[in-house]
Amino acid sequence: MLSFSIAATSGRARAGELVTPHGIVETPAFMPVGTAGAVKALTARDLRDIGARILLANAYHLMLRPGAELIAELGGLHGFTGWRGAFITDSGGYQVFSLQSLRQLTEEGVRFRSHIDGSLHVLTPEKAIAIQESLGADIIMAFDECSPHSASLDAVTAAMERTTRWAERCLRARRRSDQWLFGIVQGGVDAELRERSALALQRLGFPGYAIGGLSVGEPKADLVRVLEVLDSSLPEEKPRYLMGVGTPEDILEAVARGVDLFDCVLPTRNARNGQLFTREGRLSIRNARFRSDDRPPDPSCGCYTCRSFSRAYLRHLHVAGEMTAAILMTLHNVAFYLDTLRQIRQSIRAGRFEEFRETTLRSLAVRSLEARSSVVRT
Amino acid sequence: MLSFSIAATSGRARAGELVTPHGIVETPAFMPVGTAGAVKALTARDLRDIGARILLANAYHLMLRPGAELIAELGGLHGFTGWRGAFITDSGGYQVFSLQSLRQLTEEGVRFRSHIDGSLHVLTPEKAIAIQESLGADIIMAFDECSPHSASLDAVTAAMERTTRWAERCLRARRRSDQWLFGIVQGGVDAELRERSALALQRLGFPGYAIGGLSVGEPKADLVRVLEVLDSSLPEEKPRYLMGVGTPEDILEAVARGVDLFDCVLPTRNARNGQLFTREGRLSIRNARFRSDDRPPDPSCGCYTCRSFSRAYLRHLHVAGEMTAAILMTLHNVAFYLDTLRQIRQSIRAGRFEEFRETTLRSLAVRSLEARSSVVRT
Numbered sequence: 001m002l003s004f005s006i007a008a009t010s011g012r013a014r015a016g017e018l019v020t021p022h023g024i025v026e027t028p029a030f031m032p033v034g035t036a037g038a039v040k041a042l043t044a045r046d047l048r049d050i051g052a053r054i055l056l057a058n059a060y061h062l063m064l065r066p067g068a069e070l071i072a073e074l075g076g077l078h079g080f081t082g083w084r085g086a087f088i089t090d091s092g093g094y095q096v097f098s099l100q101s102l103r104q105l106t107e108e109g110v111r112f113r114s115h116i117d118g119s120l121h122v123l124t125p126e127k128a129i130a131i132q133e134s135l136g137a138d139i140i141m142a143f144d145e146c147s148p149h150s151a152s153l154d155a156v157t158a159a160m161e162r163t164t165r166w167a168e169r170c171l172r173a174r175r176r177s178d179q180w181l182f183g184i185v186q187g188g189v190d191a192e193l194r195e196r197s198a199l200a201l202q203r204l205g206f207p208g209y210a211i212g213g214l215s216v217g218e219p220k221a222d223l224v225r226v227l228e229v230l231d232s233s234l235p236e237e238k239p240r241y242l243m244g245v246g247t248p249e250d251i252l253e254a255v256a257r258g259v260d261l262f263d264c265v266l267p268t269r270n271a272r273n274g275q276l277f278t279r280e281g282r283l284s285i286r287n288a289r290f291r292s293d294d295r296p297p298d299p300s301c302g303c304y305t306c307r308s309f310s311r312a313y314l315r316h317l318h319v320a321g322e323m324t325a326a327i328l329m330t331l332h333n334v335a336f337y338l339d340t341l342r343q344i345r346q347s348i349r350a351g352r353f354e355e356f357r358e359t360t361l362r363s364l365a366v367r368s369l370e371a372r373s374s375v376v377r378t
Numbered sequence: 379m380l381s382f383s384i385a386a387t388s389g390r391a392r393a394g395e396l397v398t399p400h401g402i403v404e405t406p407a408f409m410p411v412g413t414a415g416a417v418k419a420l421t422a423r424d425l426r427d428i429g430a431r432i433l434l435a436n437a438y439h440l441m442l443r444p445g446a447e448l449i450a451e452l453g454g455l456h457g458f459t460g461w462r463g464a465f466i467t468d469s470g471g472y473q474v475f476s477l478q479s480l481r482q483l484t485e486e487g488v489r490f491r492s493h494i495d496g497s498l499h500v501l502t503p504e505k506a507i508a509i510q511e512s513l514g515a516d517i518i519m520a521f522d523e524c525s526p527h528s529a530s531l532d533a534v535t536a537a538m539e540r541t542t543r544w545a546e547r548c549l550r551a552r553r554r555s556d557q558w559l560f561g562i563v564q565g566g567v568d569a570e571l572r573e574r575s576a577l578a579l580q581r582l583g584f585p586g587y588a589i590g591g592l593s594v595g596e597p598k599a600d601l602v603r604v605l606e607v608l609d610s611s612l613p614e615e616k617p618r619y620l621m622g623v624g625t626p627e628d629i630l631e632a633v634a635r636g637v638d639l640f641d642c643v644l645p646t647r648n649a650r651n652g653q654l655f656t657r658e659g660r661l662s663i664r665n666a667r668f669r670s671d672d673r674p675p676d677p678s679c680g681c682y683t684c685r686s687f688s689r690a691y692l693r694h695l696h697v698a699g700e701m702t703a704a705i706l707m708t709l710h711n712v713a714f715y716l717d718t719l720r721q722i723r724q725s726i727r728a729g730r731f732e733e734f735r736e737t738t739l740r741s742l743a744v745r746s747l748e749a750r751s752s753v754v755r756t
Binding site: 036037038039040041042043044045061065066070073074075080081082291292294304308309310312313315316317319320322323324325326327328 | 414415416417418419420421422423439443444448451452453458459460669670672682686687688690691693694695697698700701702703704705706
């Protein structure tokens with residue numbers, strides 16, 4: 001019921017199609033983050049309008065609230081949320097390993113306390129699969145151990161090896177055949193470990209591979225190096241998903257190294273904090289110089305926010321703490337990400353991705369210093 | 379540039395048209411509250427879609443932030459907010475008199491401290507008009523003294539008389555002729571004071587009359603009594619605006635006594651607190667019995683929220699603190715108010731308003747006990 005095909009390449013970048021039971025996703029694709037079953041400050045209608053085709057939801061959050069059984073009873077994620085496009089769920093590994101003081105790790109799985117009410121829970125590879133089968137996303141993820149950027153080489157190695165063993169248990173635990181299960185490559189910023197992880201997962205055999213552990217504070221050079229290694233060690237014909245990354249610049253670098261799928265909280269979270277992504281870099285709407293600026297946030301953007309409202313109005317709403325500010329700015333930021341990915345796909349199909357990447361990186365850099373200084377000020 | 383005409387009556391209820399430079403408003407009409415220039419959790423597009431034609435904004439909030447001069451510079455409220463329909467602004471009287479400890483009242487006006495930063499400001503009738511002329515709403519309000527429900531008869535009398543003197547100063551202070559200025563009837567719950575206020579304002583002569591001071595905690599019987607008195611002492615042919623009131627039930631009672639315009643924060647504020655208005659009364663979405671309820675919030679409602687989402691999903695989003703809950707529930711509540719007013723207008727034009735009022739009040743009462751008990755529980 002799912003398939004992936006590559007229609008065009010430009011350098012190492014690939015443009016393709018991911019066919020799911022809930023629609024076709026053109027790749028490279030950005031998947032807005034709907035952790036608890038909704039993208040913060042947006043509705044399903046908004047997301048459809050701006051061209052989202054697949055959303056990310058999180059098994060960790062949904063198992064705790066409202067519970068995977070309840071969602072299954074109400075028709076799975078699609079029935080429950082009213083989102084008719086595709087869904088991908090993360091397994092909860094990343095979230096559980098972010099709960100530093102709340103967890104206890106064994107070979108069997110992880111015991112942890114809910115961040116909501118402190119109640120005790122266990123996640124194992126088998127349970128992570130059962131939960132994700134109840135949620136019913138089109139693509140689900142293996143349960144992985146995610147090491148922090150500060151971990152020692154020994155710790156990163158152990159986590160990578162356990163992730164491989166857990167991946168095998170995930171494969172064996174599956175009951176549904178209408179979902180795709182992706183393995184997750186770990187191994188920190190060590191090229192050899194990453195390669196070993198990628199090869200071990202391929203021996204198990206997955207329809208797609210995710211790259212985990214790269215949104216945990218590593219320098220950009222490390223990100224690029226890991227992507228280079230994986231580009232040559234992951235199978236060409238399978239989709240590749242870089243988890244939790246990143247800025248528009250990061251996405252351009254990853255597409256240049258053969259990545260197909262992305263998710264990131266930056267466009268949604270930054271919008272709520274007053275930061276807008278534009279074709280000339282980021283813009284901090286609180287900045288006093290926007291007080292009477294009647295231009296749209298991004299003059300070359302066609303989203304509802306940019307067609308209808310000025311920087312001065314958005315600044316006012318944000319400073320006044322009006323929820324409508326978060327709505328309008330989230331709408332723009334997600335539309336910006338989706339548009340950027342659309343342009344990336346077009347440039348690959350036209351065989352001129354490298355040119356597009358260079359032009360875009362230059363353009364995004366225009367305001368980068370301004371944005372950094374205004375973030376410090378606010 | 380503005381006009382008001384009554385097209386049909388049913389008992390004392392009237393259906394008419396308020397023609398403004400920014401579109402025709404069919405009356406009786408509900409005006410969603412956009413205090414700071416945006417209706418909380420909605421966009422202009424949402425409001426237009428569900429049939430809003432006129433919004434209320436507040437001179438007090440806007441003079442403090444972002445400032446009336448800035449809004450004037452950016453094209454007035456219409457240019458600044460992107461709302462192309464009509465606007466009405468309140469003068470700030472009600473808000474200033476809500477700042478109990480922050481104000482100092484003289485015949486000249488009121489000195490008060492901003493609730494935002496404690497800075498000192500003065501509002502006089504002349505200044506309230508100047509600010510509202512800068513904001514540029516279609517309809518503006520006289521600057522009034524609003525007494526609390528607990529005030530003595532002497533205090534209420536003095537406030538009403540001052541409101542009349544200030545109304546005269548407001549009329550004299552006007553510079554623009556393309557806005558309508560409404561006088562505000564005061565006098566608390568005293569029938570004789572209300573009548574004196576209405577007659578005194580008519581001697582000054584306004585194109586419309588607002589009824590102030592009735593959203594301050596008075597019993598329903600007092601509201602009805604004041605409306606009865608004013609129905610016979612205000613001129614038939616002029617629009618009547620009941621400020622800040624109220625529940626759907628209150629609105630039905632007021633329409634039955636010849637009121638044409640309404641605003642109230644209930645649909646927006648209650649939505650953010652998880653309370654939905656339905657054709658069977660209010661529903662508190664946090665209630666555990668909605669946990670797996672797959673019905674729409676209001677099965678007979680045609681709004682986007684009711685067409686697309688279940689009570690179970692809205693409950694989950696609300697409990698999880700997701701902003702999307704506030705968006706979807708605000709959209710429904712405001713759509714519910716606008717639909718109710720649409721039905722009121724139709725019933726008046728069909729000459730069967732009294733029947734509609736009785737049926738609707740019975741239907742709204744279905745859940746009223748449930749709603750009250752669930753509010754206590756949550």
